[in-house]
Amino acid sequence: MFESALNNSKNLGAYFSDKETGITINQTQDFNGIFDEYHFGTNSNDTIVGIGTKSGDNKIYALAGNDTIIASSGNNYIEAGSGSDIINLSKTSKNSKNIVYGDSKNNEDVGNDTIIGGDGIDLMYGGKGYDTYHAGDKDIIIDSDHSGEVIFDGIKLNGGVWGENKQAYIDSSNNSISYKLNESTLTLTILKGNKTLTIKNYDINKQSLNISLSKNPGKEVAIVIDTTGSMYDDIEAAKESAKAIAQNIFRSNLNNNEPNNKNSEVYSKISIVTFSDNNIKTLGSYNNYNSFQKGINQVYEQGGGREYHCAAILEGMSNFTKDNGLSKEIYLMTDESGDDNHRMSEVINKAKNFGSSISLRSAFNDKSKFDNSVKINIISINNNHLNLKRLSDETNGLYLQPNSIDELKDALFDISNQGTSKDETIIGNDKNNTINGKGGNDTLKGLKGDDTYLFEGSFENDTIIDNEGKNKIIFKDRSVNDIDFVKVKSDLLLIDYKTKGGPLNYVKVINFFNNDKAYKNKTPNITSIKFKDYTINEETLTFMSNSSSNTYNFLNDTSNNFYINKGKGKFIVGHKNKENLITTNNYDDVVIGGDKNDIIKTNSGNDVIIGNKGDDILISRFGNDTYIFNLGDGNDTIIDNKGKDTIKFNGDIKNLNFTKIADDLVIKYSLKDSVTIKDHFKNRRNNISKIEFNNNSYIKDLHNITKELNQNNIVNNNNLDKNNLSNLNKNLTVNLDNNINSFISQNQINKIIQDLNSYGNDKGLSLNFNSEFKNNDIMQIYNS
Incomplete structure (x- = not known):
């Protein structure tokens, strides 16, 4: 840099002498008598005050060190060099045109520079490092590494949310500031009244210079932390909890759920407030997770013993901006009940009436009303302070008293991961989340x-x-x-x-x-x-x-009768508290009854019929149908003409009791529940082919189970005598279990059951099947 300055000088003399290098230069004069003034620093920490030239330019090369450069009248060209420098142009004239490099022109140096613009047109190059720009009207900022911050006309720029009517982004903290982005040239123009600021090389995905722009407004949050002496052991837990909140609020785009990913789809802002006795202060406001981490790491226990919760909450709300489209929440973390509870009504009133209820249709791209009120969430650490619950109850917030930090983190995840009235993406984790997009x-x-x-x-x-x-x-x-x-x-x-x-x-x-x-x-x-x-x-x-159904019908209060005779398969749910009459078509239908006595009629097709509670009549003509029953469903009747049909029993059903009444088969599966298969013994096409249980076990070929009995099988395998069959109790239990050592075959047991049916109704004979089995070919009969 210094060598470049020497090469650009036309005459060398004794005007300036550098004590470290021994090099001297004169002021330069062009053919028109215009003088340029050169000012050089050293490699130490220098203060350079420009000597205003009346006709030429001030050229200032600060070299290394943490320098302070104060330019004056005329046009200034400044290369601050390495180190963290302060460049102040506030004393320059309105007509000055200044070019400032926070580092050297080639950006090889690194430093956290502060550049303060003047009344003229300033071109500011921050270079590498975290640079702070104090800019004014018509200034231009070019930052090479996107790191730093901008104060425009005395206001820190945080970014904002898209406003449809202005076709620009509206600043979240000051509605008078707007941002217009040309994404093809990476040029961001900031407008405040008649004043403009231009930032070149702006990357919306990197949130250059901590200016975050989003199409979707998110949340404005204040985390208020008790830092009195009693919190000594809990400060770190509070900080970890605050980080959990921030991770969820600064949520990332659809493809990446990492909290520090800057490809954010939602604009949010978090403030940190600490309080101990009368020392109540805001540490800062942050619009991304990385900057928030720096802020939360500054929180520590400060001693003291008085907790002014209400004053601290009001301090938190002072960081909010009315009517900016961001939903607003307070998170209070404390282990004490508070010393200014007489101000609760004041806090609640302000929280409930913060700003006005605005229509986002006019300001943003949403179509719903937005509630500007503030929710207050209370995190009571170690103690149950129910007096603070009033704050959360009356502002629609939540009161938490966790038993562990993990429990608290889980609760905070769900709370802070709730939606707003805007379009957004809400992403859970590997826990059991409760998600409300609102x-x-x-x-x-x-x-x-x-x-x-x-x-x-x-x-x-x-x-x-x-x-x-x-x-x-x-x-x-x-x-x-x-x-x-x-x-x-x-x-x-x-x-x-x-x-x-x-x-x-x-x-x-x-x-x-x-x-x-x-x-x-x-x-x-x-x-x-x-x-x-x-x-x-x-x-x-x-x-x-x-199912293959394309439409789904749930019967309502005015219509509990449903009839369809055309179209594709239907999924129909009857009215819960009325008797339903449901008739379907020739496709594969799913029909679910209510809790009263329903009549369900299906036609051809492979239908699923669930009568539910009540004494239902279930009618199907053709197709391979499935009838599903649960404990408590009542006494139902199946009338089925054709097909390979299945009955499925759900729940903890221990026994099935089979009884023949006239030509009907009655299957009793609890003291109060039964299924009657009409004309089961009259015509085989009325049979049920299979009974299933919810443990995937089943009974096959119900038709053959009801045929005549072979006497020898009883005598040989069960020591039963034909003459004693009439003396059997009404219940005969068939257990199916693959752990039984002595057993008879499925064919043999079928014949036993067949012969038992020959005794008919006059003896009231019935069979019980126990469904707790794993191998349907291994069975044991015993008298119950």
Whole structure:
């Protein structure tokens, strides 16, 4: 740098003498009599004050060291050199044109420089290192490594969120500042009234100079930490908890969930406030995780013994900006009940009335109303301070008293990972997360664990991507009759067709339907959907996900009768509290009754019929149908004309009791539950072919089990005498267990059961089957 300055000088003399190098130079004069003034520093820490030239330029080369350079009138060319330098142009004139390099011109030097612009047009090159620019109107900033910060017209630039009406990004802290980005030239123009600042080489993905721009507004949070002496053992736990909050709030894009990834889709800001006695202060505000880490590491125990919680919360709210589109939350961490609780009403009133309720349609790209109120979350450390619970209860926040740091981190993850009224992506972890996207068109990814997705109010259009665990959906304020179920390729669309005052709300579950026939009856990615009046369980959803139906009907209060005679297969759920009459078509249908006495009629097709509670009549004509029963379903009747049909019993069913009544077969599976198969003994086409249990065991060929008995098999294998058959109790239990050493064959037991049926109704003979078996070919008969 110094050599370059010498080469550019026309005359050398005694004007300047460098004591370290022994080199001297004169001032230079061109042919018009214009003088340039050269000012050189040393390799030590110098203070260089420019001697204002009236006609030429000040050329200042500070060399190494942590230098302070104060330029004056005229045009200034400054190379500050290595070291952390302060370059002050505030004394330059309005007509000055200044060029400043925080390092050398070739950017080989590194230093954390501060460049203070003047009233003229300043061109600022920060170079490498964390540089701070104090810029004014018409200044231009070029920073080579994107590291540093900018103060424009006295206001620190943090960035902001896209405003649709202005077609610019609106600053999150000052609505009078906006940002316009030319992504092709990497030029960012900042506007404040009639003043402009230009930043070249701006990278939105790297958040150059800590200016974060986002299409999606996120949260504005203040973490308020008690640093009094009693927190001595808990400060580190509080700091770790704060980091957990920040990791979730500074969430990353869809492809990367690392908290320090700067490809952020959501703009958020976190302030850190500490309090001890009257020492209540904001350490800083941060819009990315890396800068937040630096701030939280400055938190330490400060002694003292009085906790002014309310004053500290008000300090936290002082860092918020009204009506900037960011949802607002306070996190108070303390181990004491507080010494200024008389101010609680003041805090609650301010939190509930912070800013106004604005329509984001005018300011941002969202279509919903945004609530500017502040939620106060309380983290009570080691003690249960229920008086503080008032703050959380009255501001819709949460009160936490964790038993361990891990429990606290899990709770904080779910709290801080909740959505807002804007479009955003919410990503869980490997725990059992509870995710509520709230408003906006959100993408919800639970990752591992058994996750719960909550929907209430105007949740708008959300997408669930979750292929791991047993996950459930809860519609807190919706009836099952409010939602339409629609299959779109492999996705399930849950449409709230009763949405009022705007477009339809819906939830899309990606890859809900199983299109891989190799995995028949595969458990779906959603195993429970709960409404305020009904719950669809895992079994029903498994049938849904494996069915070929394209439409799904849940009968409502005004219509509990359903008839369809055309179209593709249907998935129909009857009204829970009314008697349903459901008739379907010739396709593969899934029909689920309610809790009353239903009549369900299906036609041809391989249908799945679940009567549920009540004494139901289940009628099917053709096809290979499946009838499903659970404990508590009541006394149901099957009328089936043809096909290879299956009865499936769910739950902990110990015994099956078979009874012949006229031509009907009655299967009793609990004291209060039974299934009657009409005309089972009259015509083989009315038979049920198979009985299944939920442990994958089964009884095959129910028809042959009910034929005549061979007398010899009883005598030889069970020491039973033909003449004593009439004296048997009503129950005969058949246990199937692969651990039994002496047994008879399946064919033999079939014949025994066949002959028992010849005794008919007059003797009230019945058979009990125990379903706790693993090998259907190994059976033992004993008298019960």
